[in-house]
Amino acid sequence: MKQSADLKVFISSRDSTCDECGENLGRSAWITLVEDKGALCLSCADLEHLVFLPSGNAALTRRAKKHSILSAVVLRWSKARKRYERQGLLVEEQGLAQAEQECLADSDARERRRERESARREELDREYVDQFAQRIRALFPGCPPGREVVIAEHACLKYSGRVGRSAAAKNLDEEVIRLAIMAHIRHAETNYDRLLARGYNRRDARAEVEADVYKTLARWEISAS
Numbered sequence: 001m002k003q004s005a006d007l008k009v010f011i012s013s014r015d016s017t018c019d020e021c022g023e024n025l026g027r028s029a030w031i032t033l034v035e036d037k038g039a040l041c042l043s044c045a046d047l048e049h050l051v052f053l054p055s056g057n058a059a060l061t062r063r064a065k066k067h068s069i070l071s072a073v074v075l076r077w078s079k080a081r082k083r084y085e086r087q088g089l090l091v092e093e094q095g096l097a098q099a100e101q102e103c104l105a106d107s108d109a110r111e112r113r114r115e116r117e118s119a120r121r122e123e124l125d126r127e128y129v130d131q132f133a134q135r136i137r138a139l140f141p142g143c144p145p146g147r148e149v150v151i152a153e154h155a156c157l158k159y160s161g162r163v164g165r166s167a168a169a170k171n172l173d174e175e176v177i178r179l180a181i182m183a184h185i186r187h188a189e190t191n192y193d194r195l196l197a198r199g200y201n202r203r204d205a206r207a208e209v210e211a212d213v214y215k216t217l218a219r220w221e222i223s224a225s
């Protein structure tokens, strides 16, 4: 088992396409590189739930990394200097929140948090999120209260960043809902992120947690009452 070198995310400098889902990601897309596959979008790489923390605050960065099971270094190629330069870290939302708690003495942290949250809210299409959440609730009545909103917001951010929502995503097809829920369960209810952080490749990590994902999915499909 490969010991965990930091995962790396590259901000591309040309037009790129994800080799897994085939989506055109446009210019300066955020991608990961996989040995036998080429470029992957963050969604396919299962890193999309992470939030970006720009470089600049060493204490916050160190703590956010410590409190995140999964994190990735974000790099951009500098033409002038002919080398990759670190832009910041992708970390877990809750890891960042905890780090900010610890840095509260530093009042900047609070200000930055407010800015990040409002930027994120602006990006969300509230109506789509509500509809998405309602569909989740209808199809998966056993889903823990409140989770449907978390899942719907992630899905909304994902599709809003793309060239356009696919028809399936627009119509909230059952398959789109199911994939969003499975991705959430993988991250939130299984060991998956821990395995990625340890250096497992995605295929092995997915195989390892697959049974757990389906078990939870089946539980959520049944009404709690």
Ligand SMILES: [Zn+2]
Residues within 6 Å of the ligand: 018, 019, 020, 021, 022, 023, 040, 041, 042, 043, 044, 045
């Ligand atoms: Zn993709």
